Amino acid sequence: MTILYEPSRQVAQHFAMLVGGDIRTAARLDEVYALLEEDPEEHLVLFGPNTPMPEAVSVAARQRLERPTLGVVLLRHQLEVDVLAEAIRSGVREVADVNDPSSILAACARSRDLSRRLQGGAHGRAVGTDSAAVKDGKVITVYAAKGGCGKTMIATNLAIALAVGGTQRVCLIDLDLTLGDVALSLQLTPERTIADAVPVADRIDETGLRTMVTPFCPGVDVLLAPVVPTVAEKISRDLVTEILYLARSIYDYVVVDSPPLFHDHVVAALDSSHQYVLVVTPTVTSMKNTRILLDTFDFLDYRKENRLIVLNRADPRIGLSSADIERVLRMPVTATVPASRDVSNSINRGVPLLLDNPTHPVSVAIRELAGTKIGIEVASPRGLRSMLSKRGKR
Numbered sequence: 001m002t003i004l005y006e007p008s009r010q011v012a013q014h015f016a017m018l019v020g021g022d023i024r025t026a027a028r029l030d031e032v033y034a035l036l037e038e039d040p041e042e043h044l045v046l047f048g049p050n051t052p053m054p055e056a057v058s059v060a061a062r063q064r065l066e067r068p069t070l071g072v073v074l075l076r077h078q079l080e081v082d083v084l085a086e087a088i089r090s091g092v093r094e095v096a097d098v099n100d101p102s103s104i105l106a107a108c109a110r111s112r113d114l115s116r117r118l119q120g121g122a123h124g125r126a127v128g129t130d131s132a133a134v135k136d137g138k139v140i141t142v143y144a145a146k147g148g149c150g151k152t153m154i155a156t157n158l159a160i161a162l163a164v165g166g167t168q169r170v171c172l173i174d175l176d177l178t179l180g181d182v183a184l185s186l187q188l189t190p191e192r193t194i195a196d197a198v199p200v201a202d203r204i205d206e207t208g209l210r211t212m213v214t215p216f217c218p219g220v221d222v223l224l225a226p227v228v229p230t231v232a233e234k235i236s237r238d239l240v241t242e243i244l245y246l247a248r249s250i251y252d253y254v255v256v257d258s259p260p261l262f263h264d265h266v267v268a269a270l271d272s273s274h275q276y277v278l279v280v281t282p283t284v285t286s287m288k289n290t291r292i293l294l295d296t297f298d299f300l301d302y303r304k305e306n307r308l309i310v311l312n313r314a315d316p317r318i319g320l321s322s323a324d325i326e327r328v329l330r331m332p333v334t335a336t337v338p339a340s341r342d343v344s345n346s347i348n349r350g351v352p353l354l355l356d357n358p359t360h361p362v363s364v365a366i367r368e369l370a371g372t373k374i375g376i377e378v379a380s381p382r383g384l385r386s387m388l389s390k391r392g393k394r
Contacts, residue, residue: 006048165383166218180225187350
């Protein structure tokens with residue numbers, strides 16, 4: 001069924017006839033919520049052209065957390081850039097031109113199809129023919145409000161720490177679709193990338209996802225960014241959402257290395273995340289951008305208790321302490337990663353510092369972040385050294 005929210009009865013009748021099927025109409029926002037409460041299995045809410053934009057935004061933002069399988073499609077007379085941007089940020093799946101019936105029907109069909117696939121993922125999928133267990137992994141997105149903060153270094157080392165010597169399964173996803181550096185940082189050949197999901201976007205499954213990842217070390221697989229940046233335009237928000245749901249059914253942890261942008265595929269990752277590792281450096285520009293980022297997270301209703309602030313390249317000689325940064329951000333610093341030239345050396349060699357030197361102060365900080373704030377066990381130096389020795393032998 002479909003819920004159609006439109007204050008004008010005449011307009012509502014028009015679009016009810018256009019969409020067809022079993023449609024329930026609502027003329028007020030409280031009626032929409034009442035209908036949603038009556039039917040927990042409802043998959044689509046269609047907002048007519050006369051519904052106030054703030055109401056569509058509020059419903060989308062609220063339901064994407066409470067009912068991720070529910071799709072919101074918005075109809076508008078004009079598709080202004082600011083309307084599209086606000087809709088994407090709030091979680092609206094589709095925005096269609098009110099004067100283009102075919103685009104409206106296609107948008108509704110795409111939303112329903114995604115809902116069915118997501119509901120299938122929520123109810124559990126078989127993970128291979130040799131395993132009856134279905135994982136319910138945790139998605140952690142590593143994000144920096146400013147480029148050059150060491151976000152990729154944190155993401156790669158964090159993924160390794162969460163693997164706990166290979167006893168846990170972790171998928172590291174490079175979601176910087178135009179300038180991703182994970183392949184370079186780990187010296188991986190991008191023979192398979194997320195771009196391989198585009199031709200099978202409407203039928204991707206766990207087996208398909210497994211063929212796209214690149215093994216790095218025991219317990220850690222990597223889904224690399226496209227080699228050709230222009231392919232990024234073909235990777236939709238819905239595809240990213242589906243990949244994350246599939247990855248959760250296979251892996252214990254999914255670590256997303258996200259670009260410092262609010263593109264629709266990035267918002268899809270943030271919407272699907274259980275925790276956010278927000279990387280900041282002790283500079284005024286990084287702190288300013290992170291403060292704005294936190295305000296944006298508030299607007300998008302991302303839970304404050306799921307935000308982890310990581311102070312990277314901490315150096316007492318700079319003059320900015322953790323206390324200074326906490327005052328600006330109005331949030332406690334979760335972990336402090338010291339500045340070290342050894343980090344650059346490890347990146348240039350393609351061997352994450354956590355594997356190369358598990359007892360290094362940088363490694364210790366990331367191990368503690370993974371074990372005490374995200375995982376249930378701290379990776380041991382012995383287990384990490386074992387991962388390094390077995391790298392490439394799988």
